[in-house]
Amino acid sequence: MVRYWSIHPYVQRLVYLFFFKILFALRSIHSPGTIPLKSLTLLTTTITTLGYRIQTLLYYTRSTSGYRKTIVALYQALEIKNILKDGDIPYPAPDVPVPGGMKVEFRNVSFQYPEKDTAVLKNMSFTLNPGQLMVIVGENGCGKSSTVKLLNRLFDMSEGAILIDDLPIETYVAADVRRAQAVMSQEFVKYPLTIRENIGLGSVDHVDDIDRIHRATKLGGAFDFINELPLGFETDIEARSDAWSSMHKAKEGGPLKTKLKELEGEFEISGGQWQRLAISRTLMRAMDNDDIRLLCFDEPSSALDPKAEFELFERLRDFRGQKTLIFITHRFGHLTKFADVILYMKNGEITEQGTHAELLAKGEEYAHLYNIQAQAFST
Numbered sequence: 001m002v003r004y005w006s007i008h009p010y011v012q013r014l015v016y017l018f019f020f021k022i023l024f025a026l027r028s029i030h031s032p033g034t035i036p037l038k039s040l041t042l043l044t045t046t047i048t049t050l051g052y053r054i055q056t057l058l059y060y061t062r063s064t065s066g067y068r069k070t071i072v073a074l075y076q077a078l079e080i081k082n083i084l085k086d087g088d089i090p091y092p093a094p095d096v097p098v099p100g101g102m103k104v105e106f107r108n109v110s111f112q113y114p115e116k117d118t119a120v121l122k123n124m125s126f127t128l129n130p131g132q133l134m135v136i137v138g139e140n141g142c143g144k145s146s147t148v149k150l151l152n153r154l155f156d157m158s159e160g161a162i163l164i165d166d167l168p169i170e171t172y173v174a175a176d177v178r179r180a181q182a183v184m185s186q187e188f189v190k191y192p193l194t195i196r197e198n199i200g201l202g203s204v205d206h207v208d209d210i211d212r213i214h215r216a217t218k219l220g221g222a223f224d225f226i227n228e229l230p231l232g233f234e235t236d237i238e239a240r241s242d243a244w245s246s247m248h249k250a251k252e253g254g255p256l257k258t259k260l261k262e263l264e265g266e267f268e269i270s271g272g273q274w275q276r277l278a279i280s281r282t283l284m285r286a287m288d289n290d291d292i293r294l295l296c297f298d299e300p301s302s303a304l305d306p307k308a309e310f311e312l313f314e315r316l317r318d319f320r321g322q323k324t325l326i327f328i329t330h331r332f333g334h335l336t337k338f339a340d341v342i343l344y345m346k347n348g349e350i351t352e353q354g355t356h357a358e359l360l361a362k363g364e365e366y367a368h369l370y371n372i373q374a375q376a377f378s379t
């Protein structure tokens, strides 16, 4: 993609200044009288053109080496050996109820990241029955996402046991366990494609199934704002930069320029709207899919307004009973009130565990934080 004009104007100025300095140095060696004006103009043009060409060449050399590095990294990634324990039992077992949720049990699980020397999860134990809703709460860095990463088989625990449907997680084929989960992590990917494709990729087999995409976005709360965009579901996420690169020289009033203007039409996707797209993508995978037995959402509503959050959780709760649900959130109330199990975590440990009513009755940190949030609304 031709993007040389996107070089920072400051760098351009430096390059031009450098060549003009050479020109003026030449002028000071030869008095104007010895170099005719015509020759001087020609020399100026030649030098600036040369500067431009060198700048372009430098840019291409740099970007080509950048592309090369990316491709090499891609191939190196393919060579990475799997160091996770992989089992040979297919998941789910043929006799489990369909649809049905995954049963999850942590028994004294501790975990430290490979390159770290301290445990981020310590002695965690809990049971989540099929189709139940669990909410994990706790301050930043207490280990909520790490807990889910162990379930997603991104890492192996260091101590203890994680059981899925009563068997150790590592005895199952890891790919099967992952295939049985739909996960929305905090760092979701923004593909430089259309909105339709960004959602459709949640379920590659259905990427062109517009009816399913519409239903996923309705469930994820994205349908209305997408429809209000000039190009709706066909809005290209990175249209502006790509269109500008290829069509900036197009004839004014011609079809290319008209298309460019259309693509350049004002659309901004806010953080909350992106979050709705990511939720919709996850639901695209989970919806109408009995193979998905566990749904994990890591702070799905952090950028949503309270009304959108309330409505989203209301819709997502419908999956209860059909799939096991795990939510990580910093906001209490909308979800925790309905949770079968709440884990309150602190410094990698579960310090409180139970239902909303049970934890309120205990009157410890969960109750304290809930009351702070509730008070903020009531006052």
Ligand SMILES: Nc1ncnc2c1ncn2[C@@H]1O[C@H](COP(=O)(O)OP(=O)(O)OP(=O)(O)O)[C@@H](O)[C@H]1O
Pocket: 113, 116, 120, 138, 139, 140, 141, 142, 143, 144, 145, 146, 147
């Ligand atoms: N890939 C990683 N490698 C090493 N350490 C990590 C990695 N991911 C997280 N950690 C560390 O593990 C600890 C727990 O992180 P985790 O993301 O699980 O917390 P969290 O409760 O989800 O936090 P937050 O609420 O901010 O999302 C933190 O100290 C974090 O720095």
